Amino acid sequence: MKVRTPIILVNFKTYSEATGKKAIELAKAAEKASLETKVCIGLAPQFSDITPIAQSVSLPVFSQHIDPIKPGSFTGHILPEAVKEAGAVGTLINHSERRLKLADIDANIVRARETGLVSVVCTNNAAVSAATAALKPDMIAVEPPELIGSGISVSKSQPEVVKGTVDLVRRVNRDVVILCGAGITKGEDVAAALTLGTQGVLVASGIVKAKNPYEALLEFAEAIRQ
Amino acid sequence: MKVRTPIILVNFKTYSEATGKKAIELAKAAEKASLETKVCIGLAPQFSDITPIAQSVSLPVFSQHIDPIKPGSFTGHILPEAVKEAGAVGTLINHSERRLKLADIDANIVRARETGLVSVVCTNNAAVSAATAALKPDMIAVEPPELIGSGISVSKSQPEVVKGTVDLVRRVNRDVVILCGAGITKGEDVAAALTLGTQGVLVASGIVKAKNPYEALLEFAEAIRQ
Amino acid sequence: MKVRTPIILVNFKTYSEATGKKAIELAKAAEKASLETKVCIGLAPQFSDITPIAQSVSLPVFSQHIDPIKPGSFTGHILPEAVKEAGAVGTLINHSERRLKLADIDANIVRARETGLVSVVCTNNAAVSAATAALKPDMIAVEPPELIGSGISVSKSQPEVVKGTVDLVRRVNRDVVILCGAGITKGEDVAAALTLGTQGVLVASGIVKAKNPYEALLEFAEAIRQ
Amino acid sequence: MKVRTPIILVNFKTYSEATGKKAIELAKAAEKASLETKVCIGLAPQFSDITPIAQSVSLPVFSQHIDPIKPGSFTGHILPEAVKEAGAVGTLINHSERRLKLADIDANIVRARETGLVSVVCTNNAAVSAATAALKPDMIAVEPPELIGSGISVSKSQPEVVKGTVDLVRRVNRDVVILCGAGITKGEDVAAALTLGTQGVLVASGIVKAKNPYEALLEFAEAIRQ
Numbered sequence: 001m002k003v004r005t006p007i008i009l010v011n012f013k014t015y016s017e018a019t020g021k022k023a024i025e026l027a028k029a030a031e032k033a034s035l036e037t038k039v040c041i042g043l044a045p046q047f048s049d050i051t052p053i054a055q056s057v058s059l060p061v062f063s064q065h066i067d068p069i070k071p072g073s074f075t076g077h078i079l080p081e082a083v084k085e086a087g088a089v090g091t092l093i094n095h096s097e098r099r100l101k102l103a104d105i106d107a108n109i110v111r112a113r114e115t116g117l118v119s120v121v122c123t124n125n126a127a128v129s130a131a132t133a134a135l136k137p138d139m140i141a142v143e144p145p146e147l148i149g150s151g152i153s154v155s156k157s158q159p160e161v162v163k164g165t166v167d168l169v170r171r172v173n174r175d176v177v178i179l180c181g182a183g184i185t186k187g188e189d190v191a192a193a194l195t196l197g198t199q200g201v202l203v204a205s206g207i208v209k210a211k212n213p214y215e216a217l218l219e220f221a222e223a224i225r226q
Numbered sequence: 227m228k229v230r231t232p233i234i235l236v237n238f239k240t241y242s243e244a245t246g247k248k249a250i251e252l253a254k255a256a257e258k259a260s261l262e263t264k265v266c267i268g269l270a271p272q273f274s275d276i277t278p279i280a281q282s283v284s285l286p287v288f289s290q291h292i293d294p295i296k297p298g299s300f301t302g303h304i305l306p307e308a309v310k311e312a313g314a315v316g317t318l319i320n321h322s323e324r325r326l327k328l329a330d331i332d333a334n335i336v337r338a339r340e341t342g343l344v345s346v347v348c349t350n351n352a353a354v355s356a357a358t359a360a361l362k363p364d365m366i367a368v369e370p371p372e373l374i375g376s377g378i379s380v381s382k383s384q385p386e387v388v389k390g391t392v393d394l395v396r397r398v399n400r401d402v403v404i405l406c407g408a409g410i411t412k413g414e415d416v417a418a419a420l421t422l423g424t425q426g427v428l429v430a431s432g433i434v435k436a437k438n439p440y441e442a443l444l445e446f447a448e449a450i451r452q
Numbered sequence: 453m454k455v456r457t458p459i460i461l462v463n464f465k466t467y468s469e470a471t472g473k474k475a476i477e478l479a480k481a482a483e484k485a486s487l488e489t490k491v492c493i494g495l496a497p498q499f500s501d502i503t504p505i506a507q508s509v510s511l512p513v514f515s516q517h518i519d520p521i522k523p524g525s526f527t528g529h530i531l532p533e534a535v536k537e538a539g540a541v542g543t544l545i546n547h548s549e550r551r552l553k554l555a556d557i558d559a560n561i562v563r564a565r566e567t568g569l570v571s572v573v574c575t576n577n578a579a580v581s582a583a584t585a586a587l588k589p590d591m592i593a594v595e596p597p598e599l600i601g602s603g604i605s606v607s608k609s610q611p612e613v614v615k616g617t618v619d620l621v622r623r624v625n626r627d628v629v630i631l632c633g634a635g636i637t638k639g640e641d642v643a644a645a646l647t648l649g650t651q652g653v654l655v656a657s658g659i660v661k662a663k664n665p666y667e668a669l670l671e672f673a674e675a676i677r678q
Numbered sequence: 679m680k681v682r683t684p685i686i687l688v689n690f691k692t693y694s695e696a697t698g699k700k701a702i703e704l705a706k707a708a709e710k711a712s713l714e715t716k717v718c719i720g721l722a723p724q725f726s727d728i729t730p731i732a733q734s735v736s737l738p739v740f741s742q743h744i745d746p747i748k749p750g751s752f753t754g755h756i757l758p759e760a761v762k763e764a765g766a767v768g769t770l771i772n773h774s775e776r777r778l779k780l781a782d783i784d785a786n787i788v789r790a791r792e793t794g795l796v797s798v799v800c801t802n803n804a805a806v807s808a809a810t811a812a813l814k815p816d817m818i819a820v821e822p823p824e825l826i827g828s829g830i831s832v833s834k835s836q837p838e839v840v841k842g843t844v845d846l847v848r849r850v851n852r853d854v855v856i857l858c859g860a861g862i863t864k865g866e867d868v869a870a871a872l873t874l875g876t877q878g879v880l881v882a883s884g885i886v887k888a889k890n891p892y893e894a895l896l897e898f899a900e901a902i903r904q
Binding site: 096103104105123124125127128130134 | 772777778779780781782783784801802803805806808809810811812813814846850
């Protein structure tokens with residue numbers, strides 16, 4: 001499952017609407033939207049749902065977190081090799097609900113590279129995004145924490161945050177893919193994000209809690225194709 | 227998959243010998259040993275291996291950790307409902323490699339009960355075991371951290387720790403199942419543990435890193451049957 | 453400065469009204485109230501204010517936290533010996549704003565004993581209080597987190613929590629001093645706490661943010677004397 | 679107490695040789711060496727020793743850590759305003775023994791600036807140093823963790839790490855002061871550090887555990903003057 005940009009990356013969080021059987025249903029709805037629009041849709045389910053989802057759909061699956069560890073005595077931790085073998089092709093790192101120490105973000109990016117996982121580091125503002133860019137992850141997803149789950153999209157309400165992030169990041173790193181997230185609920189939010197210089201969006205409740213996630217993803221994907 | 231005592235609970239940690247396909251092989255070896263001896267063997271694989279293992283064998287599967295959360299916005303965390311739906315019947319809590327805050331151990335025991343997961347709280351000494359007993363988990367597994375992975379079994383080298391734990395715990399709680407762990411590698415270590423008043427063992431490298439895990443489990447199970 | 457019960461223990465938190473020079477003023481107001489009423493008032497200022505306060509007043513001073521460490525390489529941590537030498541006679545452990553791992557609470561109680569510091573472990577409910585009692589600290593202070601800073605006193609609004617805590621704790625430990633806290637703002641809250649079987653209160657905003665902390669402490673102390 | 683470069687910044691850690699009265703003695707030895715050589719020597723004692731040391735010597739005092747908080751309900755945390763009022767002019771942030779989340783390092787740098795504290799962010803390698811440089815602290819102190827306390831100096835044994843850090847940092851930030859640390863025990867280690875493009879050293883055991891800290895500091899300072 002190759003990761004292409006522009007991308008819509010759907011974070012399943014630990015929502016009941018995106019756990020177990022419902023996670024598989026959601027994944028299938030996403031696959032349908034992706035097949036119809038040819039837009040890349042990535043899925044970040046809970047760890048225990050990576051295997052069943054990777055076996056059920058042909059979309060790139062991401063882990064929600066990894067620990068900066070090698071195989072060994074780390075009970076209860078997330079081994080990069082384990083999520084890779086389960087079917088993940090990439091991983092979120094440092095999501096606002098799972099913030100990491102700076103040294104561990106650096107170590108995680110290295111471990112993701114060693115394991116062949118696409119690294120997507122979440123950040124909270126422009127300065128932190130620029131700092132992260134110096135660590136050379138594959139992707140950065142900037143999400144102002146106060147907008148997460150708010151329904152107020154960062155790309156429409158705080159375009160200067162997205163623009164400022166893109167500018168600061170590009171001074172440090174020309175290659176990293178930049179996503180933005182927080183409050184994305186409509187196609188026009190997605191279109192605005194791309195216009196501001198990003199290559200996609202990270203979205204959670206906007207899709208998972210939508211009345212019809214398939215319709216919502218279709219709207220997002222159409223906005224990307226234009 | 228009902229949990230019965232005495233029990234041999236095998237912690238897969240994040241060992242490469244117990245990840246992905248190898249985790250399934252190990253689970254099948256354990257199932258064979260359990261079927262032949264009628265001794266209950268529990269398996270605690272990594273989160274991403276819970277579903278495939280629960281689908282492959284008829285043994286009780288445990289999560290290595292849960293977070294004290296309800297469904298919602300907890301990216302990268304372990305939702306009790308998710309591991310339950312994946313096929314787990316129980317969970318380790320507070321393993322020495324994943325120590326938790328006291329208030330979170332309490333909340334986790336409550337969440338495990340609500341979700342229908344058997345709670346197995348790991349502890350490091352007799353006093354902490356007695357404290358944990360007051361929180362009324364289903365099981366307590368005492369493991370002196372300095373012996374974990376040492377090959378020196380707690381039941382043979384520190385019988386007073388195991389005995390003292392059993393005594394202190396029983397003053398607070400008559401019902402909780404008591405396991406012991408750390409350094410268990412031979413049948414005689416298991417037999418000693420039961421003689422000291424425990425109802426089973428928590429073991430990791432002693433099985434996972436054994437030349438022949440099936441043979442090792444057979445030896446452990448035979449020691450329990452006598 | 454001997455610690456006597458009943459006690460009013462004032463947590464200065466990191467309030468601006470209780471930092472630096474203002475912390476010393478507050479300490480002097482408390483000393484005046486204590487001298488006039490003969491009621492023991494303990495003070496828990498920020499770490500950097502322990503020395504100046506211990507040098508300014510004749511009241512028992514408590515650290516707000518210690519780390520379970522011995523002298524060595526622990527930059528940025530709180531060494532029990534350091535706060536002791538600075539003038540503290542005791543320490544809070546596991547305050548709801550500084551929750552600790554169970555194994556670290558146990559180790560902290562041991563370190564406090566070794567260093568000659570009175571250990572006051574904060575807890576959030578009756579079950580956790582009973583668990584803590586098994587670790588044999590000098591004092592337990594139960595504070596339902598949802599009432600902290602609320603102005604709704606635990607002793608008046610949730611007497612069953614205080615009563616239930618006292619009962620459960622006494623089954624495990626007959627000697628530990630029991631305090632209660634959260635929402636204490638009036639003398640009658642203090643009187644109610646003692647009637648329910650506690651030996652004092654842990655209070656923060658009720659004193660620190662009072663219009664006149666001296667008057668407020670006088671009211672608390674009078675309630676204790678009756 | 680103005681902070682000048684080149685600087686020798688002495689981390690007192692939680693060493694018994696640098697706690698309480700002994701911390702003051704050490705501070706006076708450092709003051710003597712600084713007065714004689716005109717080289718700036720900064721001191722980073724434990725929180726409870728900031729006030730007595732700031733009152734005893736005319737050297738810049740640093741906190742070992744701050745929390746990214748404003749005045750309020752943060753029991754057991756380090757309020758920037760509190761260490762400032764106690765007499766600190768700066769603070770370490772993210773020491774290898776007190777690693778912080780990336781978002782908290784960013785917030786701490788902002789808080790230090792607001793409070794008028796010089797921010798010294800510790801880092802573990804060149805990439806993390808460059809990332810930190812993007813956050814615009816006043817100083818960066820690179821210390822390979824494996825050399826801390828080793829007696830093997832980073833500037834002599836791993837000059838490429840120091841050189842590589844200086845190069846990478848300068849691409850992102852021209853103004854930040856760069857220090858290096860880990861294993862510094864001799865004047866020649868200090869001289870080597872400056873030759874490699876740093877503006878000083880962060881040192882702990884090399885001074886605190888020296889037979890004669892005054893003599894050791896004199897040697898360090900002489901190496902800087904040449």
